[in-house]
Amino acid sequence: MTTTTRDPRSWAARSDFWIGAVLTVLGLTAAQMARGFDATSRSYPLILALLLAAVGVVLALRGALRRGDQQDFGGPLQGALPAVAVLVLWIVALGGGLGFVLPTLAMQLAFLALAGMSLRRALPIALLVTFAGYLIFVLGLEVRLPSARLPWLL
Known part of the structure; x- marks a missing residue:
């Protein structure tokens, strides 16, 4: 309502x-x-x-x-605050040298969990979106990402 x-x-x-x-x-x-x-x-x-x-x-x-x-301001704010927190944490993780794959996978899982999806359903979707994003932006468009402290994290 x-x-x-x-x-x-x-x-x-x-x-x-x-x-x-x-x-x-x-x-x-x-x-x-x-x-x-x-x-x-x-x-x-x-x-x-x-x-x-x-x-x-x-x-x-x-x-x-x-x-x-x-x-009413209360409804959107309750849904927006966790989403903004997820985005901020993702930006901090990327800038902090945690690579692209793990922070992006965690962000996708968090957004799908906020949407009410179970982990069992969310994991394949999050994996697909993460690796598609990596293929498109990093390999396809050659977008340079911040350096990872641990290169194996991508």
Whole structure:
């Protein structure tokens, strides 16, 4: 059951605004980080980061300017906080030198668990997504990843 609010004056209580603001900050932060990459691996993450920021701005403006029914802030926030925590931990693990495969596999498992999937069903999907991501980005597009402290972790 979805709870709605009809107070058009209270833009600060709208979930679209806050989710858009968070996406904008994350996108701009990622864009700033991507600017420090070398020229061969900078373009793809920079474009994705700027697209994320643009989507965030559109969502925040839509949430701030839209009148009428809005999703109550409590519902999306309860689902968004664990997902943001998973993403932050994944970024820390990648930047901390744990390689690509193990942090990405753990992230996929965490997202599937948040969606209510059992480990038995989630593991093959997470393995497929992790290795497909590695094949596409690292081998296919030659995106350079941060150095792993233990090279066998990929």
